Amino acid sequence: MKYVLLVDDERPILDGLRLRLRNLQREWHIDDAQSGQEAIEKMGQQAYDVIVTDMRMPQMGGAQLLEVVRDRWPRTIRIVLSGDCDSKETALIVSLAHQFLSKPCEPKVLESVIQRCLLLHDLLHGSQVHALVGGIRKLPAAPRIYAKLQQMVKDDSVTVSEVARLISSDSAITARILQIVNSAFFRLARRVTNIEQAVSYLGFTTVRNIAMSVEIFSQWSTTALGPVDPEKLQLHTQQVSAAARSLTVKTAIVDDAMLAGLLHDIGYWILAQECPDDLEAAVNLAARKQMQLHEAETQIFGVSHAEVGAYLLGIWGLPYPVIEAVAHHHAPQRVASSHFDVLAALAVSHSLTPGDSTAFKADLPADAGVDATYLASVQAPFDWTEAEQRVAQTLQSFEGSP
Numbered sequence: 001m002k003y004v005l006l007v008d009d010e011r012p013i014l015d016g017l018r019l020r021l022r023n024l025q026r027e028w029h030i031d032d033a034q035s036g037q038e039a040i041e042k043m044g045q046q047a048y049d050v051i052v053t054d055m056r057m058p059q060m061g062g063a064q065l066l067e068v069v070r071d072r073w074p075r076t077i078r079i080v081l082s083g084d085c086d087s088k089e090t091a092l093i094v095s096l097a098h099q100f101l102s103k104p105c106e107p108k109v110l111e112s113v114i115q116r117c118l119l120l121h122d123l124l125h126g127s128q129v130h131a132l133v134g135g136i137r138k139l140p141a142a143p144r145i146y147a148k149l150q151q152m153v154k155d156d157s158v159t160v161s162e163v164a165r166l167i168s169s170d171s172a173i174t175a176r177i178l179q180i181v182n183s184a185f186f187r188l189a190r191r192v193t194n195i196e197q198a199v200s201y202l203g204f205t206t207v208r209n210i211a212m213s214v215e216i217f218s219q220w221s222t223t224a225l226g227p228v229d230p231e232k233l234q235l236h237t238q239q240v241s242a243a244a245r246s247l248t249v250k251t252a253i254v255d256d257a258m259l260a261g262l263l264h265d266i267g268y269w270i271l272a273q274e275c276p277d278d279l280e281a282a283v284n285l286a287a288r289k290q291m292q293l294h295e296a297e298t299q300i301f302g303v304s305h306a307e308v309g310a311y312l313l314g315i316w317g318l319p320y321p322v323i324e325a326v327a328h329h330h331a332p333q334r335v336a337s338s339h340f341d342v343l344a345a346l347a348v349s350h351s352l353t354p355g356d357s358t359a360f361k362a363d364l365p366a367d368a369g370v371d372a373t374y375l376a377s378v379q380a381p382f383d384w385t386e387a388e389q390r391v392a393q394t395l396q397s398f399e400g401s402p
């Protein structure tokens with residue numbers, strides 16, 4: 001039985017929510033509270049799996065309540081169900097809630113969001129991931145420049161030159177940004193040599209993603225990674241990220257989809273560093289039996305690189321859709337979804353690019369991936385042929401890469 005707590009200062013809204021969720025009463029025990037204080041009292045007496053709260057309430061607002069919940073009951077899933085929010089409130093919600101839904105909300109949507117959160121939560125907090133990740137003495141810290149850039153974006157007054165100054169403090173990131181802005185991909189008429197120009201041309205999010213990528217891979221390349229070829233893995237994740245961009249360009253999910261592409265195989269970093277022998281054994285098993293590598297990992301570790309990576313990203317505080325997409329990138333079908341979201345974008349772009357198997361020094365079968373039926377089931381705004389064309393065009397810019 002899962003415990004769900006609904007919080008809203010208006011009684012009719014609480015009653016309406018309970019009514020809409022009545023089909024789930026057998027699986028969920030649903031309580032409600034009419035204020036932040038009442039919610040905290042109830043949480044002190046009962047462990048809740050999920051809290052769904054309004055933002056604007058008298059006395060203690062939703063943000064204040066979620067802050068308390070985050071600190072005192074970090075394992076409870078925090079969902080905001082609220083009316084219109086201004087940009088400051090939205091920034092606050094993103095940092096405090098796992099998911100945000102706007103009122104009025106279809107019962108099916110609320111139901112499916114709660115289900116998805118519970119599924120991911122069970123997966124990431126299951127005993128297998130804990131046993132594996134819990135044994136690691138020191139988890140990698142969130143990349144430094146990336147974390148600073150994240151802080152900067154919250155400040156409305158930040159300027160391009162301030163961002164450029166921060167980027168310039170790291171020569172590897174500076175070099176990579178200039179290399180990308182001048183690559184064939186952007187087809188610029190004139191060569192850009194000034195980092196400030198490059199930042200304003202690429203946009204803040206792309207710069208942030210590049211910083212993340214460089215910082216992570218600079219750590220990777222200096223350490224032995226057992227059966228993983230770090231350069232090939234880096235190329236793979238960059239290709240998936242670019243493919244995800246091509247499928248989500250000009251939509252609200254493009255930033256998260258690109259970030260998910262870049263980070264989806266980060267679990268290999270942990271497995272290769274912490275348990276290189278077991279990872280080697282998984283690779284040998286997959287090669288010998290010609291089975292999917294992530295399945296061989298699950299046989300050996302109890303979980304795969306996907307769940308391990310998602311767990312790390314959760315600790316880093318990355319956006320929830322990114323964590324979810326990473327956790328399920330080899331098994332997107334286990335999430336019941338009927339819209340083209342970050343997970344779907346990652347799964348499709350992963351299937352249309354050379355897969356994880358290309359990053360290993362072994363004869364592994366190609367990744368299974370998803371197909372046209374899956375794409376249709378998530379009601380993507382394009383068909384499989386168009387997806388193939390968009391990704392193929394994007395991958396052309398990688399030709400000649402190692």
Ligand SMILES: [Fe+2]
Nearest residue numbers: 264265329356
């Ligand atoms: Fe993977």
Ligand SMILES: [Fe+2]
Nearest residue numbers: 264265355356
């Ligand atoms: Fe991958």
